[in-house]
Amino acid sequence: MTVAIVGAGPYGLSLAAHLRQLGVTTRVFGEPMESWRRHMPVGMLLKSRPVASSLAAPRPGYTLAAFQRARGERPLTGDQPVPRDTFVDYGRWFVDRLVPDVERVRITGIEPAGHGFVLGRDDGPEVEADAVVLATGLAAHRFVPAVLEDLGDDLVSHSAEHADLAELGADRDIVVIGSGQSALESAALLHEGGAARVRVFGRADRVRFAAPPEPGRPRRLTPDSPLGAGWTVAAAARGPAAFRLLPSGVRADLARRILGPSAAWWLRDRLDGRVPVRDAQTITRARRAPDGRARMLLRDRTGYQREVHADHVLAATGYRVDLAALDFLAPAVRRRIATVRGLPALAASFETTMPGLYVTGPPAATTFGPLLRFVHGTEFASRRLAAVLAARSRG
Ligand SMILES: Cc1cc2nc3c(=O)[nH]c(=O)nc-3n(C[C@H](O)[C@H](O)[C@H](O)COP(=O)(O)OP(=O)(O)OC[C@H]3O[C@@H](n4cnc5c(N)ncnc54)[C@H](O)[C@@H]3O)c2cc1C
Numbered sequence: 001m002t003v004a005i006v007g008a009g010p011y012g013l014s015l016a017a018h019l020r021q022l023g024v025t026t027r028v029f030g031e032p033m034e035s036w037r038r039h040m041p042v043g044m045l046l047k048s049r050p051v052a053s054s055l056a057a058p059r060p061g062y063t064l065a066a067f068q069r070a071r072g073e074r075p076l077t078g079d080q081p082v083p084r085d086t087f088v089d090y091g092r093w094f095v096d097r098l099v100p101d102v103e104r105v106r107i108t109g110i111e112p113a114g115h116g117f118v119l120g121r122d123d124g125p126e127v128e129a130d131a132v133v134l135a136t137g138l139a140a141h142r143f144v145p146a147v148l149e150d151l152g153d154d155l156v157s158h159s160a161e162h163a164d165l166a167e168l169g170a171d172r173d174i175v176v177i178g179s180g181q182s183a184l185e186s187a188a189l190l191h192e193g194g195a196a197r198v199r200v201f202g203r204a205d206r207v208r209f210a211a212p213p214e215p216g217r218p219r220r221l222t223p224d225s226p227l228g229a230g231w232t233v234a235a236a237a238r239g240p241a242a243f244r245l246l247p248s249g250v251r252a253d254l255a256r257r258i259l260g261p262s263a264a265w266w267l268r269d270r271l272d273g274r275v276p277v278r279d280a281q282t283i284t285r286a287r288r289a290p291d292g293r294a295r296m297l298l299r300d301r302t303g304y305q306r307e308v309h310a311d312h313v314l315a316a317t318g319y320r321v322d323l324a325a326l327d328f329l330a331p332a333v334r335r336r337i338a339t340v341r342g343l344p345a346l347a348a349s350f351e352t353t354m355p356g357l358y359v360t361g362p363p364a365a366t367t368f369g370p371l372l373r374f375v376h377g378t379e380f381a382s383r384r385l386a387a388v389l390a391a392r393s394r395g
Helices: 010-021 034-038 064-070 084-098 146-151 165-169 181-192 231-238 248-257 265-271 362-368 375-393
Strands: 002-006 025-029 107-113 116-121 127-129 131-134 156-158 173-177 197-201 282-288 294-299 305-310 312-315 357-359
Touching (some): 002 107, 010 025, 010 084, 010 375, 034 084, 116 131, 131 375, 146 282, 146 312, 165 181, 165 312, 173 181, 181 312, 197 305, 248 362, 294 312, 357 375, 362 375
Parallel strands (some): 156 312, 173 312
Antiparallel strands (some): 107 116, 294 305
């Protein structure tokens, strides 16, 4: 049996390493760590702690800390932020050691064929596989509010479109839309990269910053976990299998709300007194002004309307996973995948309702909980899915 994994990010790579260990014939397609290199900005720091920022390997010795030690660095610990570049280099190191034969091509089509699938690729002959795992991440699911669309591509862009925000911001007046980590970190990077003026407008009632670490402070009564402190966070981190047993409406709600938009503690100092952040703002209108700049109307919770002009609007407005965005899935495949609010309904085995087609990573979060939105979820997902596929290959 051959398993094809589409996507070579943390989830695809971790699964491939596990399948290899179990002797399952596996082919992995995609540019390794592409989302992290192309769709996240230079200078970004991971919000997840070092202990929650390792890809899952089937044997010891391949954590972020092991990588740092191998290149002669002192491993990051506790609440020290992990630089994006360190994480990308770590991903490449993991690939070299555990998944060296990643096929750096794009999958352009997936169609049913006999008892399996045939995959089209942008370069080279089609590939046959008995089972397919979609580990395609979030990039195809960028969300820009419809009200911003009239501005045109030169005046508005999604945060995922920029691998280097300095290019966008130099000497320009930029408005960032959003209330989460991506919005606030983009604003800090734009300000530090030489933008003339940066302002943030968010829809959330209040921008939440995580509490800074306080060494020596007595431990709180709430439980801690690699994803953070708190009862619901710890439960989500430890019980992805139990999460699946909740009613689907509750799961969809919790997957979004637990660990919802908030900013890392280390962003506060970079923004305070430098970048104005206004919350509870709703964009009611956005147009290109006669001078070619963006002109927006924003309403706050009291009903006060504000007119804002900018050279560019950066929509750090997140992602809305919808299977319909995966245009490489043939209609005959897509039709057979049951969804709940656009997200695939998954069995305990990660299998969709199309036999032989599996989904892992953030799109599986409404089934297994918010853990799957983070790198830390690779451990649970790879172990379980690899065991399922190994059993299947043994017949
Ligand atoms: C701005 C931002 C910051 C984040 N910060 C953190 C953080 O600090 N900590 C954390 O744990 N999580 C963070 N996340 C969440 C993060 O996306 C996930 O934890 C993790 O990257 C998911 O891994 P993945 O392999 O599912 O997806 P990805 O890393 O997105 O990898 C998917 C891969 O699939 C490839 N692909 C897609 N379609 C095809 C195709 N047709 N053919 C071939 N390849 C294809 C893509 O190119 C990509 O390389 C962040 C997300 C964003 C957007």
